[in-house]
Amino acid sequence: MNSEILQAFQRELTCPICMNYFIDPITIDCGHSFCRPCFYLNWQDISILTQCFECIKTTQHRNFKTNIRLKKMASLARKASLWQFLSSEEQMCGIHRETKKMFCEVDKSLLCLLCSSSQEHRDHKHCPIEWAAEEHRENLLKKMESLWEKACENHRNLNMETTRTRYWKDYVNLRLEAIRAEYQKMPALHHEEEKHNLEMLKKKGKDIFHQLHLSKAKMAHRREILRGLYAELKKMCHKPDVELLQGFGDILHRSESVLLHMPQPLNLELSAGPITGLRDRLNQFRVDITLHHDEANSHIFQYGDLRIICIGCHHQNAPHTTATPTSFLAWGTQTFTSGKYYWEVYVGDSWNWAFGVCNKFWKENNQNDNIYGEEGLFSLACVKNDIQFSLFTTSPLTLQYVPRPTSHVGLFLDCEAGTVSFVDVNQSSLIYTIPNCSFSPPLRPIFCCIHL
Numbered sequence: 152m153n154s155e156i157l158q159a160f161q162r163e164l165t166c167p168i169c170m171n172y173f174i175d176p177i178t179i180d181c182g183h184s185f186c187r188p189c190f191y192l193n194w195q196d197i198s199i200l201t202q203c204f205e206c207i208k209t210t211q212h213r214n215f216k217t218n219i220r221l222k223k224m225a226s227l228a229r230k231a232s233l234w235q236f237l238s239s240e241e242q243m244c245g246i247h248r249e250t251k252k253m254f255c256e257v258d259k260s261l262l263c264l265l266c267s268s269s270q271e272h273r274d275h276k277h278c279p280i281e282w283a284a285e286e287h288r289e290n291l292l293k294k295m296e297s298l299w300e301k302a303c304e305n306h307r308n309l310n311m312e313t314t315r316t317r318y319w320k321d322y323v324n325l326r327l328e329a330i331r332a333e334y335q336k337m338p339a340l341h342h343e344e345e346k347h348n349l350e351m352l353k354k355k356g357k358d359i360f361h362q363l364h365l366s367k368a369k370m371a372h373r374r375e376i377l378r379g380l381y382a383e384l385k386k387m388c389h390k391p392d393v394e395l396l397q398g399f400g401d402i403l404h405r406s407e408s409v410l411l412h413m414p415q416p417l418n419l420e421l422s423a424g425p426i427t428g429l430r431d432r433l434n435q436f437r438v439d440i441t442l443h444h445d446e447a448n449s450h451i452f453q454y455g456d457l458r459i460i461c462i463g464c465h466h467q468n469a470p471h472t473t474a475t476p477t478s479f480l481a482w483g484t485q486t487f488t489s490g491k492y493y494w495e496v497y498v499g500d501s502w503n504w505a506f507g508v509c510n511k512f513w514k515e516n517n518q519n520d521n522i523y524g525e526e527g528l529f530s531l532a533c534v535k536n537d538i539q540f541s542l543f544t545t546s547p548l549t550l551q552y553v554p555r556p557t558s559h560v561g562l563f564l565d566c567e568a569g570t571v572s573f574v575d576v577n578q579s580s581l582i583y584t585i586p587n588c589s590f591s592p593p594l595r596p597i598f599c600c601i602h603l
Contacts, residue, residue: 164225167205168193171389176294177215181208184221188385191299229298233392237261237280242485254283259367259397284392284552287399289465294406295384301410302377308416309370309556315419316363322355322552323421329584333572341427348424355421359552362417369414373416373476380409421551433563436493440596442481466482483596486565495561495576496598498533502540506598508564508571510591529585530597531560531573544573544583551583566590 166173168189175187194201202209236242237250244251245265250262257275267277278286327349334345359464387395387402487508496506507530532543533555542551553575560582561574569590573582 161228165222169385169389172228173218173221174288174385174388176218176221178218178221179203179210180212181206181210181216184218186385187215187217188381188388191217192382192385196437201551220261226285229284229392233281233284234357234469236393252279253277254280254396259399261393277469280392280396284395287395288330288388289461290403291384291388294403295381295388296383297410298377298384298406301413302374302381305370305373305377305413308414309367309374311416312363312367312370316360316367316381319356319360319363322549323360325574326356326421326423326583327352329572329586330426330581331582332584333426333429336432337426337428344424344427348426352423354572359417359419359421363419366414366417374408380406421552422554422578423580426581427579429574429579429581430576433493433561435561436491438481438485438492438494440485440494440496442483443599463593480599482599486593486595487564488592488594489566491566492564494596495559495560497559498600500557501600502533502535504598504600505530506560506596507531507545507562508594509597510594512591527591528597529571529588529590531562531582544580544585546585546588549583553580553582554578556582561575562596564594566592566594 164172166176166186166189167183171186173184173186176184177187178184179190181203183203185204190204193204237252242261243249244266247263247265249263249265251263251266253262253264253267253270254260254550255262255267255275255277257272261280262272262277266272267275328443330348330352331345334341384402384406387398390398490569498504506529509529510527513527526546528545530545531551532545534541534543542553542554542555543549544551556575556577559576561576563570563572563574565572569588570584570586571588572584574580575582
């Protein structure tokens with residue numbers, strides 16, 4: 152083959168980042184191709200879309216399929232290089248003067264066919280060098296895939312811990328203000344209880360803040376370990392076949408060890424003490440809520456924004472909470488324009504529910520099979536993620552780090568003050584008060600539930 156044509160052919164099979172033959176090649180939107188490991192390691196921030204390293208165009212995808220044709224051609228090119236190496240005089244068997252085609256997995260040596268069947272190697276496991284090299288390379292790529300998945304998971308967790316750390320002090324202060332405001336509505340005899348509860352909340356808040364910083368540091372350290380090991384595996388993949396086989400060592404075992412010890416996000420819980428007499432005071436404004444049964448069981452609760460906050464990812468990657476046929480969304484028959492009102496709902500052991508009040512605008516814009524947007528919705532929601540749960544309030548969307556209510560939850564609507572408060576009835580404790588609500592009455596009760 153003409154040398155210029157051969158060089159052009161080799162260039163087409165060469166990654167422009169590492170300048171080696173492709174391993175696990177991907178082709179992105181603009182048509183340029185790269186080794187998947189090279190592309191990933193040069194992707195500075197996993198959570199945002201990246202650019203092509205050749206033409207600087209932004210790629211619109213995150214999940215890339217292997218370019219099978221390029222992969223096969225690159226494999227053939229490596230085989231050609233291998234046979235060129237094995238055909239040299241230095242690599243001929245010194246005893247039988249034959250080409251060494253076999254690899255002994257016991258002593259990592261190259262053997263000719265006659266040597267591989269000799270008494271010394273008869274009981275050892277052998278296979279053709281090119282097969283062994285490709286098998287080892289594929290094993291490395293599988294382990295790299297696992298490492299990258301863990302790196303992405305760790306990145307999401309680190310982003311979440313960073314966000315929670317940034318807003319933690321503000322969240323604690325909001326909780327303190329809400330509880331302090333609640334005690335101001337109670338008789339003065341609760342002063343000592345108020346002081347005790349607020350001091351305990353402050354101490355817990357400081358302890359958790361310290362734990363968050365430690366958790367962030369662990370995840371940042373794990374990120375460097377994962378990237379370093381991924382880069383090491385990539386370097387091993389790019390080695391010539393013989394070097395790859397003879398230098399393989401315990402790298403897969405070390406990788407497995409790293410994958411077993413992944414730091415997890417903290418399960419934050421900032422519980423507040425009970426407020427004596429809280430329910431008695433709220434029961435003065437008690438109303439009975441009747442659900443509009445004509446609309447029950449006719450909607451899907453698909454509140455994606457809650458999931459986005461919980462897992463700390465972007466909208467384009469956010470999974471939705473998808474309903475089963477047992478899910479429903481129901482409206483209360485009553486409407487409220489002024490005054491103070493209190494009612495309770497039983498949530499039991501359900502992991503996915505939401506209840507609160509909404510205005511006419513929100514109701515009219517969500518009478519279909521999807522619920523999106525929070526403007527005009529003032530609610531408390533519980534969403535299950537894997538084996539954990541998260542509590543949220545809306546307007547604005549805010550994570551609530553309190554124990555999950557497992558019985559009755561109360562809602563206190565104060566139209567004049569522009570607040571909506573949620574209470575854990577069994578614990579006689581305040582979950583949260585949504586302040587400064589822009590109600591735009593009339594307001595209507597709403598309840599959503601999913602049994603997964």
